Amino acid sequence: MDPSQQIEAASKFLLQAPPGEINDVLNDVRNIVSDDESLQAGLLPALREYNLAQFTTADVPGHNHQSIISEAARISKPSTEGEETEESDRFWDPRSRTSFRFDHLSLETSEPEPVEPDEESEPFRAALESASLTYLAAHYHDGVTSVFPASGSTSRYYVQIVANKYNPSNYWSGRWRSEYTVDLEERTLKGRILVNVHYYEQGNVQLSTTHSIDLPLPPTITPSSAAASASKVLALVEAEEGKYQTSLNETYTEMSEKTFKGLRRALPMTRSKLDWDKVLGYKLGAELSSNRGMFGSS
Structure with a gap:
C-alpha cells in the first residue's frame, strides 16, 4: 500500500472514531503510517471534518467557559476551490465576542481577537x-x-x-x-x-x-x-x-x-425445563460410579 492509500485508510478510521477515543485511534493509525510529519499533514482534513461534525469543544482564550467548534462558528470559510487555509481555522465565540485560531490536532486555541457582533441580530x-x-x-x-x-x-x-x-x-x-x-x-x-x-x-x-x-x-x-x-x-x-x-x-x-429474549431458545432441545437438582444428582452419581470402577466394589 503506497503512502497516499495509507493516509486515506487512516482518515476513514479517524472519521469513525467513537466519542472521546480519537486519540486512541490516532495512536493506532501511527502504526499504519510511520512518518509522523506526513501523518499529521495528511490527516488534518479528516481531523478538521471530525471536529466540526462532532461539535468539539474548545477553551475560549481569556475566559472561563468553552465554545463549540462547528461550521456555524467559522469566521472564514474555505476558498471557492474548497481549499482550507489557516484563516478558515479561525472560529468565534459570540458569548465573549472573541475569535481565535483552533488547532485540530492539539485541540488548543490561540491568537484571540475581539469581534463585534451584528447590531441588528x-x-x-x-x-x-x-x-x-x-x-x-x-x-x-x-x-x-x-x-x-x-x-x-x-x-x-x-x-x-x-x-x-x-x-x-x-x-x-x-x-x-x-x-x-x-x-x-x-x-x-x-x-x-x-x-x-x-x-x-x-x-x-x-x-x-x-x-x-x-x-x-x-x-x-x-x-x-x-x-x-x-x-x-x-x-x-x-x-x-x-x-x-x-x-x-x-x-x-x-x-x-x-427482542433479545426472542434471540434465545426458551427451552432446550428436550422441550422441557432443566431440573438443576437432578443434574447435580446425575453428576454426583457419575462420580461415585467412576470411583467404584477405580477402586473396585466391596
Missing part, C-alpha cells in the same frame, strides 16, 4: 444564548451550548448543544449533539439530535441515532420580545428532546424484554 441571539444556558444547566450534567447568527442573515440563528460522557474504566463513552435552526422569517424551528454511544467491554458495540425536528414557530415568538420569545423557543426544544429521550428509553426496554 445580536439582541435576539443573546436572548437565545441566555435561554440555552438556563436550559443546559437544568438538563445537562456536563454540556456546552453556543448560539450563532447565520451568516448573511439577521433573522436566522443556530442553537447548538453538545454533552460528552467518557467512562473508560467501565469501557463505554457517549456523546449527545443537537442543533436547531431558528428562522424568524420562515417561522420555523428545524433541528436534529444525534446520539453516539460506544460500549467495548468484551466486545465492540456502537449506537448511532439521528432524530429530525421540523416545527412551526408560534406567532407569539417575535424579535421585539426577545427574552420571552427565546424562552418559548427553548421550551419547544425541551419538549422535543424530552420526547426523544422517552422514546429511546421505551425502545431499549422493549429490546431487553422482547
